[in-house]
Amino acid sequence: MSDTDMEKPALLSVSDMHKQFIAPCGKLHVLSGVEFELNEGEFLAIVGESGSGKSTMLQILGTLEQPDHGAILLDGESIHGIGSNRQAQLRNQKIGFVYQAHHLIPELTALENITLPLLVQGMARNDSDARGRELLTRLKLDAREQHVPAKLSGGEAQRVAVARALAARPRLLLADEPTGNLDEQTAQEVFGLLRQLCREENAAVVMVTHSMTMARACDRILSLHEGKLFPVND
Numbered sequence: 001m002s003d004t005d006m007e008k009p010a011l012l013s014v015s016d017m018h019k020q021f022i023a024p025c026g027k028l029h030v031l032s033g034v035e036f037e038l039n040e041g042e043f044l045a046i047v048g049e050s051g052s053g054k055s056t057m058l059q060i061l062g063t064l065e066q067p068d069h070g071a072i073l074l075d076g077e078s079i080h081g082i083g084s085n086r087q088a089q090l091r092n093q094k095i096g097f098v099y100q101a102h103h104l105i106p107e108l109t110a111l112e113n114i115t116l117p118l119l120v121q122g123m124a125r126n127d128s129d130a131r132g133r134e135l136l137t138r139l140k141l142d143a144r145e146q147h148v149p150a151k152l153s154g155g156e157a158q159r160v161a162v163a164r165a166l167a168a169r170p171r172l173l174l175a176d177e178p179t180g181n182l183d184e185q186t187a188q189e190v191f192g193l194l195r196q197l198c199r200e201e202n203a204a205v206v207m208v209t210h211s212m213t214m215a216r217a218c219d220r221i222l223s224l225h226e227g228k229l230f231p232v233n234d
């Protein structure tokens with residue numbers, strides 16, 4: 001069989017992922033055999049009750065938490081058991097994060113917040129500024145370039161957080177209730193821009209959301225229940 005006959009491998013491949021926490025009331029088996037694959041550029045929604053382990057799952061996918069068991073491959077490379085330096089490199093180069101709260105650095109302007117990860121990578125200032133301004137424009141934030149986070153609205157701050165997460169052109173974006181702190185209309189607007197930008201940048205996304213409206217606008221929905229993922233045909 002030639003290379004062209006072979007199916008393209010998944011960007012992210014997760015098999016038999018387990019995680020338990022030791023709680024005062026005993027062992028808490030939060031993840032008990034999570035399995036899924038994510039294709040390049042695919043936008044996946046994860047839904048599930050509060051406390052079902054969605055954030056824990058994303059933290060493991062982002063190498064910020066260790067699984068107890070399981071294989072997680074990003075671009076064919078295992079992302080656990082590889083040393084913390086390589087994990088930090090993967091987070092900087094291949095994985096972007098957006099959380100419910102923007103976590104922007106309060107002393108830095110919108111543009112500086114976006115370009116910081118690029119400067120950390122060693123990109124020249126002119127190039128990082130150009131990339132930052134391009135993202136600000138695409139997120140309709142040109143006029144907010146010099147604003148510090150305290151001078152941005154909630155929706156604007158979250159758009160800056162999206163720009164920062166995508167600045168280094170990650171292959172994978174992990175978004176944990178990225179619009180959870182916003183009113184419905186602003187949430188839809190931020191989600192729409194996030195969806196469009198990820199498509200244009202060919203970034204694959206795992207997004208946790210409580211909004212079925214948003215989940216339905218994604219390529220696929222999986223529900224986390226009793227430690228496992230199930231398809232949702234809604």
Ligand SMILES: Nc1ncnc2c1ncn2[C@@H]1O[C@H](COP(=O)(O)OP(=O)(O)O)[C@@H](O)[C@H]1O
Pocket residue numbers: 021022023028030048049050051052053054055056057
């Ligand atoms: N570091 C931890 N130590 C102990 N228990 C934890 C820890 N992190 C999360 N948990 C527990 O694991 C469960 C899943 O948490 P989480 O992943 O945050 O759920 P979700 O994001 O779906 O609301 C919860 O019951 C939570 O209390």
Ligand SMILES: [Mg+2]
Pocket residue numbers: 054055056176
């Ligand atoms: Mg959570």
